Amino acid sequence: MLDLWYTENWTENTRFSIKVKNHLHSEMSEFQKIDFFESEEYGKFFTLDGLMMVTEKDEFIYHDMITHVAMATNPKVKKVLVIGAGDGGTVRELTRYKNIEKIDMVEIDERVVRLSQQFLPVTADKLTDPRVTMYFEDGLKFVEEAESGEYDLILVDSTDPISVGEGLFTTEFYNNCFRVLGEEGILINQHESPYFEKFSKEMQKAHRKILDTFPIAKVYQFHQPTYPSGHWLFGFASKKFDPIKDHKPEEWEKLNIKTRYYNSELHRGCFALPNYVKEML
Ligand code: AG3
Numbered sequence: 001m002l003d004l005w006y007t008e009n010w011t012e013n014t015r016f017s018i019k020v021k022n023h024l025h026s027e028m029s030e031f032q033k034i035d036f037f038e039s040e041e042y043g044k045f046f047t048l049d050g051l052m053m054v055t056e057k058d059e060f061i062y063h064d065m066i067t068h069v070a071m072a073t074n075p076k077v078k079k080v081l082v083i084g085a086g087d088g089g090t091v092r093e094l095t096r097y098k099n100i101e102k103i104d105m106v107e108i109d110e111r112v113v114r115l116s117q118q119f120l121p122v123t124a125d126k127l128t129d130p131r132v133t134m135y136f137e138d139g140l141k142f143v144e145e146a147e148s149g150e151y152d153l154i155l156v157d158s159t160d161p162i163s164v165g166e167g168l169f170t171t172e173f174y175n176n177c178f179r180v181l182g183e184e185g186i187l188i189n190q191h192e193s194p195y196f197e198k199f200s201k202e203m204q205k206a207h208r209k210i211l212d213t214f215p216i217a218k219v220y221q222f223h224q225p226t227y228p229s230g231h232w233l234f235g236f237a238s239k240k241f242d243p244i245k246d247h248k249p250e251e252w253e254k255l256n257i258k259t260r261y262y263n264s265e266l267h268r269g270c271f272a273l274p275n276y277v278k279e280m281l
Contacts, residue, residue: 006037008052010228011196018042024119029111031164036119044119048159052226054087056122064262065222067093070153070186072252072267073243077152083139085157086112088124095126096257103132108164110136140167143176150180156189161202169206174213187237194277195229204280210237218243220270244271
């Protein structure tokens with residue numbers, strides 16, 4: 001009997017494995033190695049350069065948390081820029097908001113989008129929403145060229161800060177995000193894990209750069225079972241809004257958006273950080 005397993009080396013000494021039923025697709029795109037798998041326990045999932053990106057079982061956690069924390073802080077958001085996110089999960093959550101008028105998605109690798117549309121309709125099927133425009137280019141270059149004050153919200157849904165994701169963790173990028181955001185602008189960043197040093201070092205570096213750029217910069221946590229350590233962070237940065245003081249649970253709840261992970265209590269709770277994480281910031 002064939003015993004096929006996918007493994008991500010979380011550190012040099014720790015591995016995470018999922019038993020695979022079927023290796024659905026594998027290719028080397030212009031930018032990275034892309035693999036799609038099917039499993040018993042996690043449904044379909046895909047990896048970039050061997051790193052776990054999305055599984056059908058736990059993607060709802062990540063995509064709820066990258067989207068709804070910002071939207072419940074400023075439910076009036078109309079223009080959104082999404083960087084990375086080729087699987088479409090982040091865009092799917094945004095399309096639940098009727099008042100959002102424009103979603104620009106900038107993904108460097110068109111193959112990630114096309115393969116997600118083929119194998120992962122669960123995340124990709126809202127990419128055809130008429131409010132969505134896809135740009136297949138480098139996010140760093142896109143924000144450099146975008147007009148000042150153009151967006152209310154930027155969601156950076158990147159891979160780890162190696163290879164193609166690297167430019168999205170630089171001061172230059174954060175400065176441009178600040179510039180293209182309006183007065184009430186919010187920036188959410190994929191912020192890695194605080195637990196293993198390899199990831200927490202990157203998180204610290206990114207957080208410091210954002211603190212230098214934005215008057216309000218916080219970090220919030222959630223639980224992502226298939227990412228290294230299962231303990232993951234997003235960065236919340238803003239020109240005006242504090243995610244706790246300006247949280248608008250009543251307004252958000254009136255929108256009646258169905259979520260499996262996010263809720264108003266969790267919004268308040270996710271900014272309460274363990275001491276070892278606070279010490280890193
Ligand atoms: N973004 C990937 C987060 C980083 C995962 N890192 C890892 N497995 N080492 C996922 C994109 C979801 N839309």
